[in-house]
Amino acid sequence: MTTAPPPVREPAWSLPRSAIGLWVVESVIDVLFVGLGVGALLIFAPDDGGPFPVLRWVVPLVAVLYAAVAIGVRPWFKHRVYRWEVTGDAVYTRTGWATQTWTLVPISRIQTVDVTRGLLQQVFGLATVAVLTASSQGTVRIWHLEHGMAQRVADDLATRAERVRDAAT
Amino acid sequence: MTVPQRTSPRIVLVHTITFKQARALAPALVPLAAATGIGGGRWTLVTAVVGVTLVSLGTAVLSWWRFSYVDAPGAVVVTRGLVTRSERTVPKDRIRGVEVEAPPLHRVFGLVRLRVDAAAGAVAGKDEELLIDGLPRAEGERLRGAVLTSRVRAPAPDDAAPAEPAEPAEPAEPAEPAEEEFARFDSRWLLYAPLVGGYLAVPLAGVGALFRLAQELPRDVVPDLVGVRTDDARVIAAALLVALLLLVAGAVVGAAVVNWRFRLVRRGGSLIAVRGLLTRLHTELEVDRIRGVALAEGAGMRLVRAARVTALVTGLGDAQRRGQLLPLGPRAEAWSLTRRLVPDPGPLVPHPPAARRRRLVRAVSAGAGVTVVGAVVTAAFGWWPVLVVGVVLTALGVPLGLGRYAALGHATGPRSFAVRSGWLVREQAVLERRAVVGWQVRQSVFQRRAGVATVTACVGAGRGGYAAVDMAAGDVAGFAEAASEPWAATFRAAS
Numbered sequence: 045m046t047t048a049p050p051p052v053r054e055p056a057w058s059l060p061r062s063a064i065g066l067w068v069v070e071s072v073i074d075v076l077f078v079g080l081g082v083g084a085l086l087i088f089a090p091d092d093g094g095p096f097p098v099l100r101w102v103v104p105l106v107a108v109l110y111a112a113v114a115i116g117v118r119p120w121f122k123h124r125v126y127r128w129e130v131t132g133d134a135v136y137t138r139t140g141w142a143t144q145t146w147t148l149v150p151i152s153r154i155q156t157v158d159v160t161r162g163l164l165q166q167v168f169g170l171a172t173v174a175v176l177t178a179s180s181q182g183t184v185r186i187w188h189l190e191h192g193m194a195q196r197v198a199d200d201l202a203t204r205a206e207r208v209r210d211a212a213t
Numbered sequence: 214m215t216v217p218q219r220t221s222p223r224i225v226l227v228h229t230i231t232f233k234q235a236r237a238l239a240p241a242l243v244p245l246a247a248a249t250g251i252g253g254g255r256w257t258l259v260t261a262v263v264g265v266t267l268v269s270l271g272t273a274v275l276s277w278w279r280f281s282y283v284d285a286p287g288a289v290v291v292t293r294g295l296v297t298r299s300e301r302t303v304p305k306d307r308i309r310g311v312e313v314e315a316p317p318l319h320r321v322f323g324l325v326r327l328r329v330d331a332a333a334g335a336v337a338g339k340d341e342e343l344l345i346d347g348l349p350r351a352e353g354e355r356l357r358g359a360v361l362t363s364r365v366r367a368p369a370p371d372d373a374a375p376a377e378p379a380e381p382a383e384p385a386e387p388a389e390p391a392e393e394e395f396a397r398f399d400s401r402w403l404l405y406a407p408l409v410g411g412y413l414a415v416p417l418a419g420v421g422a423l424f425r426l427a428q429e430l431p432r433d434v435v436p437d438l439v440g441v442r443t444d445d446a447r448v449i450a451a452a453l454l455v456a457l458l459l460l461v462a463g464a465v466v467g468a469a470v471v472n473w474r475f476r477l478v479r480r481g482g483s484l485i486a487v488r489g490l491l492t493r494l495h496t497e498l499e500v501d502r503i504r505g506v507a508l509a510e511g512a513g514m515r516l517v518r519a520a521r522v523t524a525l526v527t528g529l530g531d532a533q534r535r536g537q538l539l540p541l542g543p544r545a546e547a548w549s550l551t552r553r554l555v556p557d558p559g560p561l562v563p564h565p566p567a568a569r570r571r572r573l574v575r576a577v578s579a580g581a582g583v584t585v586v587g588a589v590v591t592a593a594f595g596w597w598p599v600l601v602v603g604v605v606l607t608a609l610g611v612p613l614g615l616g617r618y619a620a621l622g623h624a625t626g627p628r629s630f631a632v633r634s635g636w637l638v639r640e641q642a643v644l645e646r647r648a649v650v651g652w653q654v655r656q657s658v659f660q661r662r663a664g665v666a667t668v669t670a671c672v673g674a675g676r677g678g679y680a681a682v683d684m685a686a687g688d689v690a691g692f693a694e695a696a697s698e699p700w701a702a703t704f705r706a707a708s
Contacts, residue, residue, distance in 0.1 A: 051654055051666040051686035052693075052704040133700045142658050148693075149651035149671075150700040178527060178673025182651030 052146050055129035055136045063126070063188035066168045067119035075111040082107045128186045130197060133208075135175050135184050147184040153177050154205035157198045161191065173198050217281040217292065223322040224347025228273035229266065230318065282345050284359055289329060291343055303329060303343055309502060309528045311357045312535065313495040315350070320493075325353035329360065330529060361483065361497065395484070395538070396550055398475035402542050406468035407461040408513030409521075409541065410638075416463025472540045477550075484524070486537065496535050502527045504674045505629070505644030506551045510544070512637055520547035524554070525644065525675035536675075555643045558629045561622030567663035568683035569618040576614030580606030623681040623692060630696035632670070632681040642679040648672045649697035652704070654689055661686075668692060 082104055089096050122141050129136045134150045158174040165171055171194035173186040189197065227233075275295055283290040289308075292300045312328040319325060329343040348356065406412040473490035484498045505525040514520060522539040529535060538554075539547055551557075584603030591600045617636045624631045633641035651671035660666055665683040672679060684692065690704040 049686070050661075051656060051668075051689035053690075129703075131703050134703045136703050144656050144661075146654040146704075147651065148653075148701065148703055150698070152700070153650040153673075177650040177671065179650050179671035179677045181653065181669060181678035182671025182673070184651065 050144075055127040055138055055146075057127060057129055059123060059126050059128070059188050060170070060190050061123075062168045062170060062190075064119045064123050066164055066170060066188060067122055068115060069164060069167075071114040071118060075107075075114055078107050078110065126187060128189075130201065135186070135201065137184055137186055139185070139187065147182075149175055149177055149182055149184045151201065151204050152208045153182075154201060157202045157205070159194050159198045171195070173201075175201060215283060215285050217283050219281055220277065220345065220347035221322075221324055221349050221352075222277065223324060223349075225270070225273045225277050227318050227322055227324065227347065228276070229270045232265070232269045233273065277347070284356060289343060289360060291345065301343060305360060308360055309526070310499065310535065311360055311497050313353050313357055315493045315495075317491050319347075323350055324348060325350050327353050327356060330535070357497070361499075392478040392480040392485075394476065394478050395553060396475070396477040396542070396546065398472055398488070398540075399542070400469075402519075403465050403468050403472075405514065405517060405519040405541050406464040408517060408519065409464070409468075409511055410513075412464040412468045413460065415467030416460050419463060468541060475540060477538055484538070488540070496537075498524060498526055498529070498536070500554075502529070502674075503554060504648035504672060505642060506538070506555050507640055507642045507675060507679075508547055508551055509638050509640045511639075515639065518544045520544045522547045522550055523675070525642070525648070525672065527674045529674070551643055555645060556626060556628045558624040558626030558631045558643065561624045561631065561633060561641075564618070564621045564623075564681075564683050565665060565685045567665050567685075568621055569615070571659070571663060571665070571683055572618040572621075573611065573614035576617065577607055577610035580604075580608070580610045583607075621682055623684060625692060625695035630670075630692075632679050634680065634682050642675070644670065644672060644679065644696075646697055648674065649701075652693050652697070652701060653678070654693075654704075656686070670696065 085103055086100065089100065091097070091100075118141060125138060125141050125144055127138045133152070134148055135154075136146070136148050138144060138146050154175055155178060156176045158176070159171050160174065161171045165188065168188075169191050170188045171191045173189060173194050175184045175186075177183065186194070186197065276293075279295055279298075280291075280293045282292070288302050288304045290300060290302045292298065308329055310330040312330070314326040314328065315324075316326070324347050327345040327348055329345070345356070470490045472488050475486070475488035477484060477486045479485075479500065482500050484500055484503070486494075486496045486498075488494055503524050503526050507523045507525055509521045509523070510519070519541065520539075520543070521541060522537070524536040524538050526536055539550055580603055582603075584600065584607055587597070587600030587603040591597045613636065617634075620634055620636055620639045622631075622633045629643060629645050631641055631643045633639065649670050650673050653669040653671060654666050655669070656666040660683065663683075664686050666686050666689050667680055667682050668684055668689055669678045669680040671677065681692070693701040693704050
């Protein structure tokens with residue numbers, strides 16, 4: 045899929061390798077739920093009548109394919125897509141995998157900076173930095189930074205935002 | 214004035230008549246009345262009416278007595294509550310707008326209701342506003358002026374000198390500068406109303422209420438309609454015609470009630486909109502907080518070259534209603550109003566052919582899906598209506614897709630930019646460069662193959678973001694840089 049060049053440049057810095065572990069664990073949990081659903085189908089669906097004979101082998105096949113992609117491919121692919129950067133006057137990230145999103149927010153328009161640590165993130169020593177602006181759509185999240193790093197980035201952004209804050213939201 | 218003040222005692226009468234506070238007690242009283250068993254009879258009824266009125270009077274008096282406001286130098290403080298006292302302080306520099314409302318009953322007693330809008334930060338909820346109900350009209354005007362002018366704020370830098378002193382319609386306020394009229398509602402514009410979805414909903418809601426009423430009425434009151442011959446084509450045609458006429462008339466009347474004698478004037482640093490037949494609504498917006506303008510044209514409105522203009526104001530709660538600058542009017546009028554508020558960024562640049570292909574594929578795909586299902590059903594069971602519906606939907610998708618593509622466009626000027634999209638309601642947002650608080654660029658796998666991307670300007674006003682859909686990927690960085698301040702160069706250069 046090396047068609048067109050990306051619309052904008054990629055942010056400079058990548059996430060720590062431990063984010064891959066986190067994404068693998070998330071996918072495993074996800075796949076477990078899918079497995080439960082498939083199991084329920086195999087047990088409770090009637091053997092004959094309507095589309096069920098076909099579904100009985102199509103659904104598990106799709107589920108196995110999904111599991112292979114979600115656990116074996118997606119975490120590494122995401123690690124290549126997820127990037128971030130804090131420049132002199134802006135915060136810049138890229139997220140997503142099939143659909144990619146680049147978000148750019150100037151430090152002068154930052155209103156609040158949050159650091160959140162989910163349960164799984166704590167296991168891997170990671171944290172998310174969320175930067176909020178006056179716009180409901182203008183929120184930029186830097187996912188899965190090492191916890192100490194996240195804290196330093198948040199503090200740095202908060203103090204710099206305080207200094208250059210723009211009254212015009 | 215820093216002494217706590219009460220509202221006018223006349224508000225007690227208004228609230229007694231409307232059962233404002235007593236209404237809250239109704240859910241408790243009805244089962245009580247049912248339990249004690251009202252046996253009918255005139256005296257029971259009279260007692261009940263007198264009792265309810267007395268309760269209403271009592272609660273109205275109590276809430277008037279427990280309510281006070283202070284117009285302090287730096288803030289407005291409102292204290293209220295029967296048992297639990299609540300005190301809300303709103304610093305004046307956080308006040309974004311003041312609205313003076315005069316519902317019919319208030320007008321009889323010479324009262325107004327003052328709504329102070331003080332949204333803060335990203336979330337603007339109902340809790341952020343302050344309501345002072347029952348001020349004498351002169352005091353309402355005074356307070357509105359005091360709240361808005363006591364803020365230290367330089368007058369808006371605008372070259373347009375205040376024009377001729379307009380008619381002395383509003384009483385008082387001798388200190389205010391002369392006003393300049395921006396727009397005035399022409400009653401002929403009401404004829405656009407039947408083509409606007411929102412106004413058509415008014416008569417439809419009325420019909421719904423009527424049906425519910427008809428169902429609850431006793432059977433013998435409802436006229437017997439069974440005798441009417443429904444197989445006569447003329448009867449059906451006549452009924453449809455009458456219904457259509459009623460719908461049109463209802464839309465016009467609804468639009469008239471809401472927009473009667475609409476006027477938009479600029480007085481100093483504020484834009485003031487006055488409108489309404491029964492309830493006169495007086496909305497004040499600060500010119501300084503206006504970041505842009507959204508010009509909306511529904512599919513029906515485009516047929517008659519009509520448009521609606523809304524101001525995009527930072528931190529304005531209920532912005533869709535309060536930001537209205539021109540509720541309904543000719544497109545030319547809408548554009549001249551837009552240009553007075555935001556510099557014109559010039560003509561729109563159309564999006565690449567790949568965008569047209571994508572719009573077409575999307576518009577046609579639903580119909581194509583139905584067609585495939587229909588073909589299978591026809592082949593298997595010989596039942597063809599689904600196939601016909603699918604083919605018709607697919608055919609209709611072509612003009613829809615082309616229309617959606619024609620709506621797409623963006624433009625950048627020296628101080629402002631514009632984006633446009635939508636078919637059912639085509640909306641063009643014209644925004645100042647300083648309005649942008651962030652950019653979001655999205656690209657799906659398909660968009661990557663087509664070499665396009667969707668760019669959203671995040672704005673702390675209006676809907677929060679305005680998107681240029683399917684812009685050529687190569688233009689994204691340049692557009693962002695031209696449409697916002699220098700920080701957007703991050704998209705292009707390495708730091």
